[in-house]
Amino acid sequence: MLPDYDDIKAHTYRLDSINLSKAEAKEVRITLSRHSSSIAKPNVFSQSSIITFKKHSRDDGFEGEVSQKLLPFFGRTNSDIKRVVAEVVNQNELIAVQDTDIQDCTIIAKVNGSKKTIYMLDSGSFATKFPLNVTLDADGHPDFQETQKEMLRVLGTEIIAKSENV
Incomplete structure (x- = not known):
């Protein structure tokens, strides 16, 4: 089971493992x-x-x-x-x-x-977080099809519409 929504944090990791001292x-x-x-x-x-x-x-x-x-x-x-x-x-x-x-x-x-x-x-x-209105099953996981539809809806109404001033 997933923790409470407030306990979930997103992190980005970048591995700069290339040695540029002799580039x-x-x-x-x-x-x-x-x-x-x-x-x-x-x-x-x-x-x-x-x-x-x-x-x-x-x-x-x-x-x-x-x-x-x-x-x-x-x-x-x-x-x-x-x-x-x-x-x-x-x-x-x-x-x-x-x-x-x-x-x-x-x-x-x-x-x-x-x-x-x-x-x-x-x-x-960089990533932008948008809440998705989907139901979760007993284990706390969303349904794939429902999540996909909601992501496409948010893409059209929240992301593309606002960035293109539609």
């Missing part, structure tokens, strides 16, 4: 999306833009810069990562960005001899 960065991809200063105006960029920094020569110091400035923030909060990524972009004087403009940061690197993609912002680690 050799080859490319950094930063996705930007600048929002308009007024809600009545459209966005400056109709969609998102991508800035890519690449290693160009053997002695350009690219790996060291990425290792010192970006990789130490792996596993930290998204706001910390966005702040440091914005600082790196602004240092290159290509475009002025704020941390709120940063949507994603991906580093392509050689780690222990193999090519790895390092996702600095883990946008897939």
Whole structure:
């Protein structure tokens, strides 16, 4: 039997087991999306833009810069990562960005001899909880079909409708 509803807590665990101390960065991809200063105006960029920094020569110091400035923030909060990524972009004087403009940061690197993609912002680690109006059996478990129908109803009425302003 399940405990009382108030005793149930949700947790997210992230295992950052990859050792990045010897990572050799080859490319950094930063996705930007600048929002308009007024809600009545459209966005400056109709969609998102991508800035890519690449290693160009053997002695350009690219790996060291990425290792010192970006990789130490792996596993930290998204706001910390966005702040440091914005600082790196602004240092290159290509475009002025704020941390709120940063949507994603991906580093392509050689780690222990193999090519790895390092996702600095883990946008897939968030979940939203919605209560479902379903009956539970004697063991405290919901019926699969009833739960599936209720999840689809909540998806249409609570999630999609609100995110799309329907």
